[in-house]
Amino acid sequence: MTELPFEQVRTLLAVVDEGTFEAAAEALHVTPSAVSQRIKTLEQRTGRVLLMRTKPVRPTESGQVVLRFARQLATLEGEVWAELGIAGRPGPARLPIAVNADSLATWFLPALARVPRDPPVCFDLYREDEAHTAALLREGQVMAAVTSAAQPVAGCLVRPLGLARYLPVAAPRFAARHLSDGPLERSLPEAPVIVFDRRDELQDRFVRTLTSGRTGAARYRHHVPSSEGFCDAVAAGLGWGLVPEPQARPLLRSGALVEPAPGRKMDVPLYWQQWKLDVPALALAAETIAAAAAGSLYPPQ
Amino acid sequence: MTELPFEQVRTLLAVVDEGTFEAAAEALHVTPSAVSQRIKTLEQRTGRVLLMRTKPVRPTESGQVVLRFARQLATLEGEVWAELGIAGRPGPARLPIAVNADSLATWFLPALARVPRDPPVCFDLYREDEAHTAALLREGQVMAAVTSAAQPVAGCLVRPLGLARYLPVAAPRFAARHLSDGPLERSLPEAPVIVFDRRDELQDRFVRTLTSGRTGAARYRHHVPSSEGFCDAVAAGLGWGLVPEPQARPLLRSGALVEPAPGRKMDVPLYWQQWKLDVPALALAAETIAAAAAGSLYPPQ
Numbered sequence: 001m002t003e004l005p006f007e008q009v010r011t012l013l014a015v016v017d018e019g020t021f022e023a024a025a026e027a028l029h030v031t032p033s034a035v036s037q038r039i040k041t042l043e044q045r046t047g048r049v050l051l052m053r054t055k056p057v058r059p060t061e062s063g064q065v066v067l068r069f070a071r072q073l074a075t076l077e078g079e080v081w082a083e084l085g086i087a088g089r090p091g092p093a094r095l096p097i098a099v100n101a102d103s104l105a106t107w108f109l110p111a112l113a114r115v116p117r118d119p120p121v122c123f124d125l126y127r128e129d130e131a132h133t134a135a136l137l138r139e140g141q142v143m144a145a146v147t148s149a150a151q152p153v154a155g156c157l158v159r160p161l162g163l164a165r166y167l168p169v170a171a172p173r174f175a176a177r178h179l180s181d182g183p184l185e186r187s188l189p190e191a192p193v194i195v196f197d198r199r200d201e202l203q204d205r206f207v208r209t210l211t212s213g214r215t216g217a218a219r220y221r222h223h224v225p226s227s228e229g230f231c232d233a234v235a236a237g238l239g240w241g242l243v244p245e246p247q248a249r250p251l252l253r254s255g256a257l258v259e260p261a262p263g264r265k266m267d268v269p270l271y272w273q274q275w276k277l278d279v280p281a282l283a284l285a286a287e288t289i290a291a292a293a294a295g296s297l298y299p300p301q
Numbered sequence: 302m303t304e305l306p307f308e309q310v311r312t313l314l315a316v317v318d319e320g321t322f323e324a325a326a327e328a329l330h331v332t333p334s335a336v337s338q339r340i341k342t343l344e345q346r347t348g349r350v351l352l353m354r355t356k357p358v359r360p361t362e363s364g365q366v367v368l369r370f371a372r373q374l375a376t377l378e379g380e381v382w383a384e385l386g387i388a389g390r391p392g393p394a395r396l397p398i399a400v401n402a403d404s405l406a407t408w409f410l411p412a413l414a415r416v417p418r419d420p421p422v423c424f425d426l427y428r429e430d431e432a433h434t435a436a437l438l439r440e441g442q443v444m445a446a447v448t449s450a451a452q453p454v455a456g457c458l459v460r461p462l463g464l465a466r467y468l469p470v471a472a473p474r475f476a477a478r479h480l481s482d483g484p485l486e487r488s489l490p491e492a493p494v495i496v497f498d499r500r501d502e503l504q505d506r507f508v509r510t511l512t513s514g515r516t517g518a519a520r521y522r523h524h525v526p527s528s529e530g531f532c533d534a535v536a537a538g539l540g541w542g543l544v545p546e547p548q549a550r551p552l553l554r555s556g557a558l559v560e561p562a563p564g565r566k567m568d569v570p571l572y573w574q575q576w577k578l579d580v581p582a583l584a585l586a587a588e589t590i591a592a593a594a595a596g597s598l599y600p601p602q
Contacts, residue, residue, distance in 0.1 A: 052355060054353060054355055054359070058355075092520070092521050101527065104525075104527045104530040105527060105529055105530060108530075109525070109530055109533040109534050109537055109539075110533070110537060112534075112537070112539070113534075113537035113538060113539055120493075120521060122493075122521060122522055122523055122524075123523045123524070123525070123539070124523070124524045125523070125524050125525050125526060125527075125530070126524075126526065127526045127527055192421075192423075219393070220393050220421060220423060221423055222423055222424045222425070222426070223423075223424070223425045223426050223427075224405075224410070224424070224426050225426060225427065225428045226402065226405045226406060226426075226428055226527075226528070227527070227529070228406055228528070228529045229405040229406060229409075229410055229426070232410040232411070233410050233413075233414075236410055236411060236413070236414035237414060238410075238413070238414055238424070
């Protein structure tokens with residue numbers, strides 16, 4: 001990797017960030033054909049196609065590896081400027097981190113507020129989308145992620161943070177209408193359910209556990225892709241759902257929600273994935289966030 | 302459009318929804334080469350390339366138009382089954398709607414809970430991403446959207462819903478540290494700011510209004526792409542930001558937030574965009590949501 005020509009690597013980064021060869025050319029103050037030539041040379045050098053020529057262009061798997069290198073390079077350069085105390089430094093350090101929506105809505109921001117911000121650091125959060133987080137890490141768009149994916153992404157370290165607990169809850173009048181007739185194993189699979197998005201399988205997994213696998217996915221599903229919107233939709237009586245314990249507790253106490261299956265819960269393990277790269281600001285954030293997670297989540301098994 | 306062969310149109314829909322020709326073939330119980338042949342025929346018939354052969358495949362602009370037609374067709378078919386009261390009906394009506402994050406976190410879900418659900422209807426919400434909402438509407442992935450985009454998307458009707466009000470707020474100790482020294486026109490542009498994501502220009506617009514356009518974008522920015530996470534980040538003292546009035550009011554009352562520029566605000570007009578198609582469930586939802594918006598938002602100018 002050390003023999004990759006930096007100018008071409010930076011050009012690849014500009015093309016992906018700007019979306020087109022033309023926009024990258026403008027950003028780099030060169031002609032589009034110079035951009036095109038540099039990418040071709042880089043592809044010949046690596047022996048791989050690095051970009052899909054779509055609009056906007058998208059990196060191939062090989063392209064993602066080179067991109068991560070480009071972004072790590074830019075971060076290390078920033079560190080050098082900071083350590084040298086050079087005035088022309090382009091601004092505060094940037095820490096791009098992907099976070100799953102429920103963590104973002106519960107324990108993550110109080111944790112982030114505890115990360116020392118001297119020297120100044122900007123947090124650049126991405127709401128984790130399971131499907132994209134691996135790609136964001138792989139191409140170095142984010143330096144780290146709070147994710148339910150245990151498998152380390154190529155080029156990343158992984159450490160367990162703890163278990164996020166979810167409680168099955170419903171509004172009282174919803175429970176009275178849909179869940180009071182006969183055993184829960186029969187009524188719950190037939191009742192309207194709130195799910196986060198198409199990839200959210202937590203509710204279906206809970207139903208399978210409850211019915212020992214005898215039932216398929218609920219037919220009557222609302223999709224509410226927002227952590228607090230999800231909780232609001234349950235409280236508004238649109239359906240039942242598994243709500244993070246920190247959001248559910250106050251509403252259970254006030255009577256806005258009830259537990260149709262008292263004592264039942266689902267625990268989801270969360271992990272911290274980060275670049276294998278010695279960036280002091282990242283190491284400091286990782287320690288603070290892991291300590292806060294230990295205080296907010298249940299211990300990993 | 303009426304002479305488009307339905308089988309080929311449905312095949313196009315399956316390919317886009319499943320992501321690959323192979324997965325579509327499996328879903329439709331035909332061979333991949335049959336799928337490929339149908340798409341080719343449809344492209345010859347329309348004289349346009351309809352799909353980019355990426356992984357997953359993506360519709361071209363022309364492909365989006367045919368896709369909207371395909372989804373509208375599927376919806377109308379569903380209506381026919383419902384009206385005929387046919388038992389083999391595939392399930393409750395589906396209402397896919399895109400909603401901007403701040404509406405989803407404030408007035409939208411209580412509004413949605415008021416939409417009559419007899420006959421049964423499933424709400425399939427997409428968190429609006431300005432950049433994608435137009436495409437979602439254009440290709441018919443959603444039937445309607447709550448959006449700040451006033452320009453009607455091709456094939457859609459637009460109506461104003463009202464003005465969402467945002468208040469510039471900060472945590473008390475943040476204001477004391479960053480905003481108490483000299484006039485706000487000088488201190489605010491230098492202070493750390495929370496912005497939703499890269500496309501969020503609300504804070505920058507507020508600073509330009511405050512300084513009569515003399516200042517550029519803040520250098521010290523945190524990106525927090527979650528409506529409640531945004532409010533939490535401001536309350537945690539990470540930066541100042543413009544928070545929706547319904548979220549800001551209780552925190553201002555409790556003293557968790559202060560207004561560095563009392564009386565200042567930003568109003569963002571919101572619109573309802575929907576298919577030009579007579580679907581009763583959609584019409585009912587549109588009326589209920591518009592009425593609720595009129596009760597929660599400020600009147601449009």
